[in-house]
Amino acid sequence: MTADTARAVPEEHRAEVERLREHLCDLHADLPRWNLVTWTSGNVSARVPGADLMVIKPSGVSYDDLAPADMVVCDLDGRVVEGRRAPSSDTSSHAHVYRARPDVGGVAHTHSPYATAWAARGEAIPCVITAMADEFGGDIPVGPFALIGGDDIGRGVVATLDGHRSPAVLMRGHGVFTVGASARAAVKAAVMCEDVARTVHIARQGGPLERLPQEHIDALHDRYQNVYGQ
C-alpha cells in the first residue's frame, strides 16, 4: 500500500494535514496513559475538514515510536494518499464511518480491557450511573462480530450507532469503536467508555443493578452536552 502519486494532498489542505499529524500523535499518547492499549493495538483517525481525506495511525507501530511523519493520509475509500508507512488495518472501517456520517470528525478504536470484556460476552453496558448518562446518554450498545480488513467493522459501527446517543459501540468479540465531532472527542469517549465499563462491572459483581430512570438520563445527557464545560 504505497502512495499513489495521482492522488495527493491538495495545497489548500496542507497546513491542516500537518496540524492533524501532530495532534494525532498527542492523542495517541493518551491511549497508553489511560491504559486503553497494549503494545501496538488501538488507533485514532481524524477527518481533514472540507476534504475527502482522513489522517490515521500506521499499522503495528509502537506508541513510543510514533512521530507526526508516521501518520498516514488516506482518502475516504481508505486508499493511501500520502505516507511513508502502511496505514492501520482498520483504515477501511474508519473511512466507511466518515463516508456514512458527515457529522463525525474523529474515530478511535481500542481493546481496552473492561470494555472488551463486555464485548466478549456481547452484552451492552447498562446506564446505571450518572457519568454514563452524561457522556453516552444511555446504554453503550453492542455491534455485530465482523472481520478486520475490509469495511465490515465500519458498517457494523455505523449501523449500531444509528438510533443511539452513545458515541461508543462494543464490537462483539473484538473491542471498542468511538466517534466524535473531533478526534479528541472520540478519544474522550474511548476513555470514558473504559471507565464506565470498569465501574459497572465492579458494581455488578456485588449485586444486581438498576438502570437510571429515563427522564434522569435525558436530563443529565442534555445538561452535559449543552451546559457543562467552558
Added chain:
Amino acid sequence: MTADTARAVPEEHRAEVERLREHLCDLHADLPRWNLVTWTSGNVSARVPGADLMVIKPSGVSYDDLAPADMVVCDLDGRVVEGRRAPSSDTSSHAHVYRARPDVGGVAHTHSPYATAWAARGEAIPCVITAMADEFGGDIPVGPFALIGGDDIGRGVVATLDGHRSPAVLMRGHGVFTVGASARAAVKAAVMCEDVARTVHIARQGGPLERLPQEHIDALHDRYQNVYGQ
C-alpha cells in the same frame, strides 16, 4: 456565568484567595495520581476562611491544563465573584455544604471506580477493616440520588452526613462527596474512600465479612483523630 463586578474579592482576603488558587491546583493533581478521576471529572473546593467565599475548579477543564488563574472564586450562593472560567457544575452543591456546615473548610467530589460501584448499588461500605475505623469511624453511608445543577446534591450530602462520623458519602447512582476541615482533608478522605471501597469489595468477593465490633471502631477512630500524626 461571568463575574459580577458588583461582587468582588475584598482586599483583606486577596492573599488567601491567591494562596488557595495555588493550593487547589496542587490538590487537583492528587486526584489523577491516586486514580480517582477520568478525563475532566472530579473537583475540589476550599472555603476562604472568614469570608463568605469559596474557590473551586472550573467546569470541564483537563487536569493537565489547570492553572491557579483558572480557579473560580464564588460566593456561598454559588455565584461567580472572580474568574475567567465557568465554575464546576457542582458549585451550588459545594456552596450549600459550606452554608450548612461551618466546620467544613473543603469539599471534594470524584467518580472513583470502586466507591462509585458501591454507589451504583446504593450500598454502604461496611466497616470491616481498621483503616476504615481510623478515617471514617464506621460505615461510609449512602445518600439519595439527586440531579446535578442546583444544590440538591449538596442537600443530600449534608443530610446524609448528619449523624455519621464519616467525612465521605456515596451519592446513589453517582459518586463520592467528601468534606474536611480543609480542602486537603477532603481530598485525603476521597483517597481513603476509594482505597477502602476497593479493599472491602475484593474482600467480599472471597466470602462474607463481619463488621469490627463497635468498641474497637470507637477506639481506633478516637486514636487516629487525636493521637496519630505530628
Added chain:
Amino acid sequence: MTADTARAVPEEHRAEVERLREHLCDLHADLPRWNLVTWTSGNVSARVPGADLMVIKPSGVSYDDLAPADMVVCDLDGRVVEGRRAPSSDTSSHAHVYRARPDVGGVAHTHSPYATAWAARGEAIPCVITAMADEFGGDIPVGPFALIGGDDIGRGVVATLDGHRSPAVLMRGHGVFTVGASARAAVKAAVMCEDVARTVHIARQGGPLERLPQEHIDALHDRYQNVYGQ
C-alpha cells in the same frame, strides 16, 4: 513524644544510624511504587545492628515529604532516642518484634489492598503457586485482631510467625506485617505478599484451587532461599 536527652545514640552507632535513615527513605519510596500504601499508611523500620536501637518512619507523614532527618531512632521499648518527629503509631509493635526475634533486622507494615482483603476475612493465603513456595515456604498465615498503640500487634505477629516459614502475617481485620533479616528483605516480603495475594485471589475467582504438594513446596523454598540470586 520528644527525645529524652538521657538516652542518646552512642557515638559508635552514629554512622550506621545515619546510613539507615537514608536507606529507610529509599525503602519507603518502594511502598507507593509497588502500590502498597495510600496517603500516609504503612511503615518500615530497621534494627541498628549491635545496639538496642531501631530506626522507624515518623507518624502520619506523606511519602513525598519523607527525608532522612524525619526518621526516628527508638530503643527496643519503643521510646524515642533521637528524632524531630513523633514515631509511627506502630512503634511499640515493631520494638516487640525486635526484642522477641533477634534474627529479625527489619519490619514492614502495609494495608496493601489484596492482602488486606484476605486479612479482612481472616483467611490464610493458600500456597498454590511456585512464587509463594519460593518466598513464603507455605501458606501466609493469619494473626489475631489487635488494637494499635501498644505492642499487642507485635505480640500477635511474633506468635503467629512462630512455626511458619512465612516472613509475612495477615493481621485479622487490619493488614500485613512482614519481617526479614534486613529492612530490605522485609519490604521485599511485603511486595511479594501483595503480589501473591492478588494472583491467588484472581485464580480463585475462576474456580477451586489446590495447594502445591508439600514436597514441592519444600524443594522450591529450599532452592530459592539457598541457590537463587547472586
Added chain:
Amino acid sequence: MTADTARAVPEEHRAEVERLREHLCDLHADLPRWNLVTWTSGNVSARVPGADLMVIKPSGVSYDDLAPADMVVCDLDGRVVEGRRAPSSDTSSHAHVYRARPDVGGVAHTHSPYATAWAARGEAIPCVITAMADEFGGDIPVGPFALIGGDDIGRGVVATLDGHRSPAVLMRGHGVFTVGASARAAVKAAVMCEDVARTVHIARQGGPLERLPQEHIDALHDRYQNVYGQ
C-alpha cells in the same frame, strides 16, 4: 557458576553479543512497565544467531540495577561462557528451548498476575476475542507442573507448544513462558498474554463465553501474522 575460560565468546560473535546485552536490558525494562513482574521475578533471553550461545538475565537482580554488563552469556547446555553474574535459575530451561526449537530466537518468562491465575487453576485461556486469535491463533495452552533448576520446565514448554500456534504456554502452578523469532517477539507475546488473560478473566466473571468460530480464528491469525504491521 563462574565462566569457564575454556569456553569463550568467539570473536566473530562479539559484536552481536554486545548488541544483545544492550537490547536485553531494554527489553527487561518493558516487563515492569507492562506490570508483568514483581521485584526480581521474570527473565528474557536471546539466542546469538549462528552460534550455540544465548544471552540471559542474571539471577535475582533488581530491574533497576540491570546493566548490559550484567547479562550472562551461556552455551545451549546452560553453562556460563561469559559473565560476572550467576545466570537466571531458568537458564537450563531456556537452553532446552533453543536446542529443541531452531526457529526460536527469544524466550521470556513471567509470573504476570492474570496469566498466572489461569496457570494456578491449570486452565487454558479460551480464544474468545479477536486479539487472542491475532497473536495466539487459538487457546493459550497449559503445560505440566515442573520444578525449577534443571530443564524440566523447558521440556514442558516445548512439548506443550508442539501442535499449537500459540507462542505462550501457562506452566501449571507457576507462570508464563513465551517464545518468538526474536527476544522482542517473545516479550510481545508475554505482554499480550497478560492482556488477554485479564480481559477474558473479567469477561467470564460476567457470564459464560463462547469461543470464536475456528474459521474466524484462522482468518484473523493469518492476517495478523502476514499482513499487519510495516
